[in-house]
Amino acid sequence: MRSVKPPSVDALARSLADTGLPHPLLVGAARTAIAEGDPGEASQRARRHARLMALALLQPVINATGVLLHTNLGRAPLAVAAEAAYTNLELDLSSGRRGSRHAHAAAMLARLCGADAAIVVNNGASAVLLVLAALAAGRGAAVSRGELVEIGGGFRVPEVMEQSGARLVEVGTTNRTRLTDFAAAAADSANDTVLALKVHQSNYRIVGFTESVTVSEMASLDVPVVADIGSGLVDSACPWLDDGPPSWLAGEPAARQTLSAGAALVTFSGDKLFGGPQAGIIAGRVDLVEKCARHPLARALRPGSLVLGALQQVALAYLRRDGQAIEFWRMASAAADELECRARAVVAECGIGEAASMASVPGGGTIPGAEIDSFGVVVDGDCRAALRAGSPPVIARVSDGRTWLDLRTVAPGDDRRVAAALSALG
Ligand SMILES: *Cc1c(COP(=O)(O)O)cnc(C)c1O
Numbered sequence: 001m002r003s004v005k006p007p008s009v010d011a012l013a014r015s016l017a018d019t020g021l022p023h024p025l026l027v028g029a030a031r032t033a034i035a036e037g038d039p040g041e042a043s044q045r046a047r048r049h050a051r052l053m054a055l056a057l058l059q060p061v062i063n064a065t066g067v068l069l070h071t072n073l074g075r076a077p078l079a080v081a082a083e084a085a086y087t088n089l090e091l092d093l094s095s096g097r098r099g100s101r102h103a104h105a106a107a108m109l110a111r112l113c114g115a116d117a118a119i120v121v122n123n124g125a126s127a128v129l130l131v132l133a134a135l136a137a138g139r140g141a142a143v144s145r146g147e148l149v150e151i152g153g154g155f156r157v158p159e160v161m162e163q164s165g166a167r168l169v170e171v172g173t174t175n176r177t178r179l180t181d182f183a184a185a186a187a188d189s190a191n192d193t194v195l196a197l198k199v200h201q202s203n204y205r206i207v208g209f210t211e212s213v214t215v216s217e218m219a220s221l222d223v224p225v226v227a228d229i230g231s232g233l234v235d236s237a238c239p240w241l242d243d244g245p246p247s248w249l250a251g252e253p254a255a256r257q258t259l260s261a262g263a264a265l266v267t268f269s270g271d272k273l274f275g276g277p278q279a280g281i282i283a284g285r286v287d288l289v290e291k292c293a294r295h296p297l298a299r300a301l302r303p304g305s306l307v308l309g310a311l312q313q314v315a316l317a318y319l320r321r322d323g324q325a326i327e328f329w330r331m332a333s334a335a336a337d338e339l340e341c342r343a344r345a346v347v348a349e350c351g352i353g354e355a356a357s358m359a360s361v362p363g364g365g366t367i368p369g370a371e372i373d374s375f376g377v378v379v380d381g382d383c384r385a386a387l388r389a390g391s392p393p394v395i396a397r398v399s400d401g402r403t404w405l406d407l408r409t410v411a412p413g414d415d416r417r418v419a420a421a422l423s424a425l426g
Contacts, residue, residue, distance in 0.1 A: 009030045019047075019050045021050055021054060025050070029047075033045035061394070062410055062421075064387075064395060064396045065406060066397070066408055067361055067409065068363050070363050070409075071364060074271070076277075077327040079327070088104075101305075104308065105120055105309070106118040109283060110283055111315075113255040113259060113266065116284070118282060120280070120282075120303055122279065122307075123270075123278055123280045124228070125155045125160060126280050126301040127267035127268070127269075128164075128197075128267050129297070129301070130297050131265060131288075132160065132164035132165075132197075133295055134291045135166075136194050136195050140166070140167045140185075140192045140194060141168060141194070141197050142182055142186060142195070143199065144171050144177035144198075144213065145170050145171065146201075146210070147177075148199075149203075151365055157197075175209060179217045196223050196225050197227075198215055198227045198228070198263070203366070203368055205369075215258050224265070227265070228268075229258055232270065232274030233253065233273045234255050234318055241323045248362065248371065249370075259284055265288050266282075266283055267282050268280070273364075275326045276311045277307045279311055281311075336375055340375040342375075346418055349416070350422040353422060356377070357375055359374060374406050375406075376407045379425065380401070381402070387421055
């Protein structure tokens, strides 16, 4: 038998040029394939390695899961401007002097929340970290034992507190905490309590024999109240939606109402119900926001112009009361019968599966149990891997041995791509 000569790394890499990956990456794929032995199949293996590299790159995907804020898919859907350009990030265009990066997006956010000031950091966790470090390092911060939560991905209140240098003053019990518990903790000078923190339970609920203290009750304490509302609902009246607040939103705390109830500061994520990029927003009293801005951590946690630009765009849409211009809210408020029409059109186009009603969820660790009537396409069997391997990848979910594609989280302009992905299954 004649042994097959191993192909040269360079020739093999060049044969993969159609993948569009840069040559050094293809050389890596070729080397790995050759090192794996059996030269006769090196070419196929190299192509497979190149394909895995391409799949590992950050890329747009179609979210057909019906989970509006899907943590694995970057939470809120985001438009990214592609053109290279300078911005007035730290230039005051009116005076020509050095400006502040908190002057544009943060100023709009403050206005939106009815706050005197705001500052933007990289995510919700860093917002809480910065507030605690700037206002309570070396001092006591009081939190109800029922709110010492862990939010998905390892945001644990006691650990964030420890990192900030603030001392956790635990108040009340897991299921019941009263205002008198807070007042007693604040009055005990050994605690050296300088702020009270209220943390929204976001992704879980305590039911039954429970009692908790509202922000307006806490506002009677002698220390400022910081409310980590988490999800970033701006205003519980949802003036940016024609039909007002959807029923599934009931009970979710909102920035504007939390501040007017007496919170000195609110913190929230930019990419949950706010519908923007990953960011953390701190809004409220000027003196406290300035203390946060002056803390050395503020620089370590500050976002760049990409994030600030995207946040500002969303804030302006809210101020125009144009929820349809915020992709998350456009998707969240789409009528089920409109989705049904789209689902029937997709099925007619691809000739596979059937249109079916289903339920979307807000996701992102917000509003557990909430469901939104939706419509989409269902096909027999588990087709997730084939759909994921498409271009663009389509992410679906499986239940009862069938694959469900919810059109609520699919941009209408992507329906044709979904139909093509389904056709390719057949
Ligand atoms: C989501 C959430 C966080 C963490 O925010 P990230 O933006 O994920 O860092 C903190 N607190 C609450 C209450 C949350 O819901």
